[in-house]
Amino acid sequence: MIRELHAFPGGLPLAHYMEWTCGEESLLQPLPARIVLPLQQHIGLPATPIVNMGDKVLKGQKIAAASGYVSVSIHASTSGTVTDIGDHPAPHPAGITARCIVIEPDGEDHWYDIRPVDEYTTVDPRRLQEVIRDCGISGLGGAGFPAHVKINEGVENAVDTLIINGVECEPYITCDDRLIQEKASYVVAGTRMIGHAVQAKHRVIAVESDMPAAYAALARLVGDDIELVQVPARYPAGGEKQLIQVITGKEVPCGGLAIHIGILVQNVATAAAVYRAVTRGEPVVSRYVTVAGAVPRPRNLQVLLGTPVTDCLRTCGYEPQPGERIILGGPMMGQHLRSTDVPITKTSNCILVQQEPEPAVELPCIRCGNCATACPIRLLPQQLYLDTRAGNYDAARQHHLFDCIECGCCSYVCPSHIPLVQYYRHAKSHISAEERRRDGADHARSRFEARNDRLRADASAETQRESAGNTASANSEYVRAAVERTLARRQARDAGPDGETGSHD
Amino acid sequence: MTEPMVISSPHRHVGITVRGVMVRVAAALAPGILVYLWIFGPGVLIQCVLAMATAVATEALILRWRGRPIRTALGDGSVIVTGLLLALCLSPLTPWWVTLMATVFAVALGKHAFGGLGQNLFNPAMAGFVFVLLCFPAPMNKWPAVPAAGAPAPGLMNSLGVIFVPKAEAVDAVSGASALNHMKSRLGLMEMVSEIRSDPVYGNFGGRGWEWIAMAWLAGGVALLVLGVIRWHIPAAFIAGMTCVSGITWLMNADVYAAPVFHLATPGAMLGAFFIATDPVTAATSDRGRLAYGVLIGILAGLLRIWGIYPDGIAFAVLIGNACAPVIDRYTQPRVLGVAG
Numbered sequence: 001m002i003r004e005l006h007a008f009p010g011g012l013p014l015a016h017y018m019e020w021t022c023g024e025e026s027l028l029q030p031l032p033a034r035i036v037l038p039l040q041q042h043i044g045l046p047a048t049p050i051v052n053m054g055d056k057v058l059k060g061q062k063i064a065a066a067s068g069y070v071s072v073s074i075h076a077s078t079s080g081t082v083t084d085i086g087d088h089p090a091p092h093p094a095g096i097t098a099r100c101i102v103i104e105p106d107g108e109d110h111w112y113d114i115r116p117v118d119e120y121t122t123v124d125p126r127r128l129q130e131v132i133r134d135c136g137i138s139g140l141g142g143a144g145f146p147a148h149v150k151i152n153e154g155v156e157n158a159v160d161t162l163i164i165n166g167v168e169c170e171p172y173i174t175c176d177d178r179l180i181q182e183k184a185s186y187v188v189a190g191t192r193m194i195g196h197a198v199q200a201k202h203r204v205i206a207v208e209s210d211m212p213a214a215y216a217a218l219a220r221l222v223g224d225d226i227e228l229v230q231v232p233a234r235y236p237a238g239g240e241k242q243l244i245q246v247i248t249g250k251e252v253p254c255g256g257l258a259i260h261i262g263i264l265v266q267n268v269a270t271a272a273a274v275y276r277a278v279t280r281g282e283p284v285v286s287r288y289v290t291v292a293g294a295v296p297r298p299r300n301l302q303v304l305l306g307t308p309v310t311d312c313l314r315t316c317g318y319e320p321q322p323g324e325r326i327i328l329g330g331p332m333m334g335q336h337l338r339s340t341d342v343p344i345t346k347t348s349n350c351i352l353v354q355q356e357p358e359p360a361v362e363l364p365c366i367r368c369g370n371c372a373t374a375c376p377i378r379l380l381p382q383q384l385y386l387d388t389r390a391g392n393y394d395a396a397r398q399h400h401l402f403d404c405i406e407c408g409c410c411s412y413v414c415p416s417h418i419p420l421v422q423y424y425r426h427a428k429s430h431i432s433a434e435e436r437r438r439d440g441a442d443h444a445r446s447r448f449e450a451r452n453d454r455l456r457a458d459a460s461a462e463t464q465r466e467s468a469g470n471t472a473s474a475n476s477e478y479v480r481a482a483v484e485r486t487l488a489r490r491q492a493r494d495a496g497p498d499g500e501t502g503s504h505d
Numbered sequence: 506m507t508e509p510m511v512i513s514s515p516h517r518h519v520g521i522t523v524r525g526v527m528v529r530v531a532a533a534l535a536p537g538i539l540v541y542l543w544i545f546g547p548g549v550l551i552q553c554v555l556a557m558a559t560a561v562a563t564e565a566l567i568l569r570w571r572g573r574p575i576r577t578a579l580g581d582g583s584v585i586v587t588g589l590l591l592a593l594c595l596s597p598l599t600p601w602w603v604t605l606m607a608t609v610f611a612v613a614l615g616k617h618a619f620g621g622l623g624q625n626l627f628n629p630a631m632a633g634f635v636f637v638l639l640c641f642p643a644p645m646n647k648w649p650a651v652p653a654a655g656a657p658a659p660g661l662m663n664s665l666g667v668i669f670v671p672k673a674e675a676v677d678a679v680s681g682a683s684a685l686n687h688m689k690s691r692l693g694l695m696e697m698v699s700e701i702r703s704d705p706v707y708g709n710f711g712g713r714g715w716e717w718i719a720m721a722w723l724a725g726g727v728a729l730l731v732l733g734v735i736r737w738h739i740p741a742a743f744i745a746g747m748t749c750v751s752g753i754t755w756l757m758n759a760d761v762y763a764a765p766v767f768h769l770a771t772p773g774a775m776l777g778a779f780f781i782a783t784d785p786v787t788a789a790t791s792d793r794g795r796l797a798y799g800v801l802i803g804i805l806a807g808l809l810r811i812w813g814i815y816p817d818g819i820a821f822a823v824l825i826g827n828a829c830a831p832v833i834d835r836y837t838q839p840r841v842l843g844v845a846g
Contacts, residue, residue, distance in 0.1 A: 171517075255843075325512070329514075332515040357516075367623065411515050416523055
């Protein structure tokens, strides 16, 4: 059956620049001098360290445990000694540090005693989820959402279609393309495993139409149980909502999840990681990274997690130079790195070197509407810009600020060079901070009110005591008056003419 | 924002600037200006230079007064396009002081009184045009006559003289009624369209000579569409609206109402549909909104031409459309992905 594909609104036809790296076999990035593993490489709570400084660890050994449901474990990506657990520079939009476990490799790269799951088809889907979580699998496509959470949602809800996303829509990035070409069997087997875990009715592997080699590699392996789909190359076709729309024609409800319409999306690298986890018990310790742009030898590398970006660039013959900009991720959504001293994490798919562009002057919006035409969510970017610029955050929310996927299409086409995405990010973080503050304020208010109640209770008790005291003093007043009256009477009597015999004195 | 400068994604840009847009618009006007020059002589060019120079000078002065960076704002080219469009709406015979006042009004009150680029509610060129049309109707009503067959177009000195030393007899010697004006006044005298059309001021579709300028504006407009500077919605809706109004009246009585093609083959209609109504700042922004906006202007322009007291009503129609654009935007918001309805 040929699946009928649908279009998503907006988007951009971007030049791909994939030809430099998609045909070259990936290289194994050598062991670095130091491995730095951030405790948070996924969406959710950071993992909790379960090793101490000075501990010897083996490759694949769990060194930090998932803390809570939306969290995954972190594993040592090589054998060595834990030399530090503390704050180190990590890939973060604000360029700040994050809590990391630092390992000094011993060079042996000894594996921990990892164990496979027995024949997965006979295993309870819940057991598979545990394996997936234990092996530290979070979405390896970019967002890094813990895979087991999505899969659990898939177990609880009926999954109609499982989509394995191999659509690399950002220019330059070919790491999924290379992974499919080199490890197609992993991807296909992983698809079957996730499909089993969620009992998906349909299983689809989607690649972009400009990935013919990857398509051919998969086509040799898929059977009747998996549909292989080529999606027209248009940015951002690889976005979850867009891919769902292209493949099923359905829209993910605003504010809802894909699973609410019976769809589960996982990245191809995630599927391959599930395969490794299930058949070998192997956790996520490395990933494919594309090094592209203005580097002498652009290439895909298989990199151990925690390897510094600098090392990867060096493998491709590049030393950081002034006037060039290093981006972690693609040109549309990637993050500008102020230092190449940060480690590769589970979500790092590309290192891109670019010429520093001419600083563009931001002009006023001329309401040309190019942004609205390009927006794949059909938002009104110019309206959101006016709202956020004016600090009118309530209006921005009403204009669906939080449905923005930050794909960057609007900024890309803006003739006034307005950094729209930056305005939206700023507004989103402002609103979130405000909400946290309000939550905190709610907490403080409830405490304050509780304290007031307590004080009021104390005060009323005090009043009662006081009024009781008043009664006592009124009594004593009465007593004193009586005493004085008696004394007065007595004096009068003493001084009295008739005088009284006998005396009490 | 006080926090350290964060270099935010995306790290690429399509490479189009406001200046680039303005340059393309100006370039798309070139064929029409050339045809204009060919038929009516250098008057149009003098008006363009006068209006552009006035526009730039006015904007520079206001920017200085407002304490804004002059070079960036002038560099975007928008004020030059405003001056150019205004000059092309005026008659080539317009006295210099009328052009000057129209341009100063357009830039100072039409644009900067609202806050400058992107902030203005009304199309500045149309605001300036309507200002002088209301204040100085007499000189605004002098349109050049098409030179008789074989006769050359007026020369440079002649044109300069008409504009800068406007003597009544000199102006009268080169002016004549525009086709719209002629049609309106003759219809007022109870003549039939078919009789009126036999007058030499008419060509194959519209006014003789003028219809070719209209074709050239159309060609420039199509170029803007192809270049992606404008989208098809506003021009198509404008033309549909105008065709609708003139078509219905024409079908009702072809003796007293001119055919739709006569209305469309006027320079005003084509310049309005492709270059003026499409000014993004003052138009509706969504595709549906632009259709509504274009239809509204087309219908209004048609109605004003047929029943208004002025021969043409496009400038008024555009200003009314501008005033309605925010409301149109409000009611034509696109449905956000994943929102039911």
